[in-house]
Amino acid sequence: MSGGDEMSRSSAAARDCGASPDRTLAPFGRRRLPVVARRELGAYVVLSVADPQGPEPDPGQFAMLAAAERWGGGADERPFLPRAFSVARRHGDGTLDFLLEDVGPGTERLAELDAGDDVWLLGPLGRGFEPARRRPVLVGGGVGIAPLAILQDAVGAQARVLLGFRDAAHAEGAALLRDARIATDDGSAGHHGFVTELLVPELGRGAEVYACGPPPMLEAVRALCAEHGVPAQLALEAGMACGFGACFGCVVPTKNGYVRLCVDGPVIDAAQLETVK
Ligand SMILES: Cc1cc2nc3c(=O)[nH]c(=O)nc-3n(C[C@H](O)[C@H](O)[C@H](O)COP(=O)(O)OP(=O)(O)OC[C@H]3O[C@@H](n4cnc5c(N)ncnc54)[C@H](O)[C@@H]3O)c2cc1C
Ligand code: FES
DSSP: OOHHHHHHHHHHHHHHTTOOTTSOOOOSSOEEEEEEEEEEETTEEEEEEEOTTSOOOOTTOEEEEEESSSOSOTTTTOSOSOEEEEOOEEOTTSEEEEEEOOOSHHHHHHHTOOBTBEEEEEEEESBOOOOOOSEEEEEEEGGGGHHHHHHHHHHGGGOEEEEEESSHHHHGGGGGSSSEEEEETTSSSSEESOHHHHHGGGOSTTEEEEEESOHHHHHHHHHHHHHHTOOEEEEOOOOOSSSSSSSOTTEEEETTEEEEHHHHOBEEEGGGOSOOO
16 A cells, blocks of 8 residues: 555544544654755754655644654653644645744754654644635744744735744744744844734734734734734644643633644634633
């Protein structure tokens, strides 16, 4: 059986088990895939992984990644568990790009990989952004710009793109998207201030906001959109141990009770949230 047959059969099995058919489903099991490129983008690293047999991810979906070698071990046995990363882009040949910010042992190890190394990848996982129904306004903060790149690829030139960073070195990450307006906290690039200050004039009739970034930014976006009656889809983050619904480690509260962010998100309709913490 070819890899493609195996994949379509396992995807079909997942659908037959009652999984929602309105999103791309991961094939069963993690796949060992080659890193084909690594490039630095300001304070970030873009890691490119060849996945020609993998299903096409929906914008906003993510993958669980681990280095194939030297993952875990050491004095404190970290990082050990795979880590969650938004798919930042899928190229025509199936290469997947991930945008990494080195914040701890897992991201440090992944960010040092280069062409010739392998990763274990499970995905695409989760529920991504709903297709654009109105005028899309994409709002990203820091490494949260990653899923907005693949979303911009899908919605095209009609999208307005507003990105916020702490400083000019991080703002170089904006090169992942096209025609972005930039804000920095320290004023070293673009508008001096928060990205939400760029958002306010965009909240006219017909707008729909798609946002990903740190919780305070997402809460400000949620509150602004609620005030202006503008629908918003927010890509949230939570610590994820499994990525596929088994550990309940990623639950977040919504108006309808707790949801597991890895299967019911990471993109959540802002109207379902009292607040983003
Ligand atoms: C759906 C999803 C998509 C993500 N996409 C990206 C991405 O595209 N690029 C990227 O660089 N990172 C992304 N992340 C975050 C990434 O998974 C974490 O930064 C990573 O797990 C940290 O692992 P570490 O071993 O390097 O650091 P750790 O030592 O595990 O963590 C470092 C610090 O970050 C905090 N932290 C870890 N994970 C999270 C989390 N999920 N949410 C909030 N705080 C956390 C920890 O509490 C700690 O303070 C995403 C997370 C999720 C859930
Ligand atoms: S990460 Fe395990 S249930 Fe969501």
